[in-house]
Amino acid sequence: MILKLDMTSNIPIYVQLRNRIVMGIGRGELKRGQGLPTVRQMADDIGVNMMTVNKAYNILKTEGYIEIDRRHGAKVNPALDTSKEFREKVEQELELIIAESALKGIDYKEFMKMCEDIFNNMNGLNTVGNEA
Template identity: 55%
Template structure:
């Protein structure tokens, strides 16, 4: 997976890193159980501070996308579950995207078609739902 950061973006670098890693997992570019680069290695590769990568990894761990071991490093979690908190976050983000699409004149069918096209780029794997 190639990490591309926009240093001039208003989106913080740690958020950009987090989002690209999540997309990589979703698209199957990074497999469950796969070892991620060390904090130092990713920082060097991306040209950012190690604290930025450390913050990214901590967020991904808290969200359940990765697991860490002080001796072995960071790995993609084998079981990433949808919980009530994630579902609420997803609904909120979809509500905002839907509002923006509607305000700009996109009709429902085109919005749903676009959602389907984007989702179809993700690898197919069952999501375990836990509450």
């Protein structure tokens, strides 16, 4: 599993790695129960420090996207999170994205079409919460 990260970006590498894995799960490229590379292997694959990968994996575990077992390593395990806190987080992030979009000239219909297209491309969403 080799992920493309932008080493020149202002976004920290561990955040990019976390985001790429979440997107992979959402798109259905990473399936429930699928093993992820070891921290060492992932670090070697993408050319970063093991601590960077470890930080990303720990965040993914905390957020419920993966589970980590010392004997079997990291596995994809997206957990449903319908908590009030998560919904508030989504609302805050969407509010910023909508404000930026409107300020850059994207109208309501175009914005909603973009959202619909992206949501429809998340093939992995229909398996989240279902047993494999």
